[in-house]
Amino acid sequence: MNTKPKSKKALIAISIISGVILLLVLLVVLFFRGVFFGKSHRVEISADTIFNTQYNSGDLIKIGDKLYYNYEPTDSLDDLLTHGIYEISSLGSSRVYWKGPQFHPCPSSNLFSLKAIEGEIIADGTTLLYDENNTVEIQKYNLFTKRLETYRKLETAYGEEPRNFEYIDGVYFYESLNSLYMEKDGKLEKLFDTGYHGEAGPNTFSVNGNILRETINLNNFCYVSKDELYYAKSLEDTTTVCRYNIPDKKETEIAKLNYSADDVFNLFITDGKAVVDTYNFSATDSKPRLYLIDTESDEEPTEILKEHNLSYMSESIAVLDGYFYIASDGNYNSEKGILAVDLNNPDNPKKIYDGAVSSIHILDNEWIYFTDEDCVLRRITHDGKKVELVFG
Numbered sequence: 001m002n003t004k005p006k007s008k009k010a011l012i013a014i015s016i017i018s019g020v021i022l023l024l025v026l027l028v029v030l031f032f033r034g035v036f037f038g039k040s041h042r043v044e045i046s047a048d049t050i051f052n053t054q055y056n057s058g059d060l061i062k063i064g065d066k067l068y069y070n071y072e073p074t075d076s077l078d079d080l081l082t083h084g085i086y087e088i089s090s091l092g093s094s095r096v097y098w099k100g101p102q103f104h105p106c107p108s109s110n111l112f113s114l115k116a117i118e119g120e121i122i123a124d125g126t127t128l129l130y131d132e133n134n135t136v137e138i139q140k141y142n143l144f145t146k147r148l149e150t151y152r153k154l155e156t157a158y159g160e161e162p163r164n165f166e167y168i169d170g171v172y173f174y175e176s177l178n179s180l181y182m183e184k185d186g187k188l189e190k191l192f193d194t195g196y197h198g199e200a201g202p203n204t205f206s207v208n209g210n211i212l213r214e215t216i217n218l219n220n221f222c223y224v225s226k227d228e229l230y231y232a233k234s235l236e237d238t239t240t241v242c243r244y245n246i247p248d249k250k251e252t253e254i255a256k257l258n259y260s261a262d263d264v265f266n267l268f269i270t271d272g273k274a275v276v277d278t279y280n281f282s283a284t285d286s287k288p289r290l291y292l293i294d295t296e297s298d299e300e301p302t303e304i305l306k307e308h309n310l311s312y313m314s315e316s317i318a319v320l321d322g323y324f325y326i327a328s329d330g331n332y333n334s335e336k337g338i339l340a341v342d343l344n345n346p347d348n349p350k351k352i353y354d355g356a357v358s359s360i361h362i363l364d365n366e367w368i369y370f371t372d373e374d375c376v377l378r379r380i381t382h383d384g385k386k387v388e389l390v391f392g
Helices: 004-032
Strands: 060-063 066-071 084-089 092-097 114-117 120-123 135-142 147-155 164-168 171-175 179-184 187-193 204-207 210-216 222-225 228-235 238-245 250-257 264-270 273-278 289-294 302-304 315-320 323-328 337-342 350-353 359-361 367-371 377-381 387-391
Touching: 060 114, 060 120, 066 114, 066 387, 084 387, 120 147, 147 187, 164 222, 222 264, 228 264, 238 273, 250 273, 250 289, 264 315, 264 323, 273 315, 315 359, 323 359
Parallel strands: none
Antiparallel strands: 060 066, 066 084, 084 092, 114 120, 120 135, 135 147, 164 171, 171 179, 179 187, 204 210, 210 228, 222 228, 228 238, 238 250, 264 273, 273 289, 289 302, 315 323, 323 337, 337 350, 359 367, 367 377, 377 387
């Protein structure tokens, strides 16, 4: 009996089925990597990375000649299919992290906050792990296994749960609800107690029979180096900006403002200048006020940008090399765009971008990266003369 025709047909059928399966697998892989979504642009990323902890969104980091971006749109089918962490380079972009469809509104994000440490993608402080054995764990994201893995573990002797950490000049700092620690010789060393809003703590004391709380606003720590940090310390309705020398364990009070701890939102330091971002909820004009402080003199704080329409709900802020950058999306009657303020000449700010801006990120000395309300990522030179589309 001649079976060759049947065998030939079977081979053809198997080849077609195998080809279809391979094509489907390829399409699925490309889908998961975000290839089909038209977001990719070839972007040269060559400027040297700078150390700058003074932006806090955790949505964009730079490692070498690559960016890693938390892309999380909220108003279209993009919610379902295109969100994720993308790697962006001169080759284009590809999705390196995706946990499946995400529907909005949702109680929490499918992504994790980003930090870059020694060439690794680190899950930021909001995802610190802490167990019953007083062990704190920092995790990194492995680009090959597509999983979060242990980056470092540290046993704590205090029983306080670290809520955030920073890595500065080779040193890890950990913030708990009541204290600030640094890592030394594989152990945590307490620098000082910070106090805490709403709970009794070591900084509670009595004045004229009234129990008062002196608290350090943990959201306003500003690390300048491994040896020096700044913070806002409050007592009742007065906030004091302080400098702390870590080797000498010495606190120096720099300036006072008539705001409570809850009304001080941001503290930024650059080139001997401090900028304090305040908002008084009891005021009738509902306008944030920015104060400039010379950290090396006894001059009183001066208010800056008084003539500009700002909103604490819309602003994004960063600093670099004596310049203060504030951006806004234009909501809440605020002035949209990016203002660049030379802190040696703060009365003459320059608008370097005139569109809606949701967040800004300074990762090198060449570009300011920023997003709009649709999560489109762009970058602009510091003089505002050149704008490029990066992703979206």
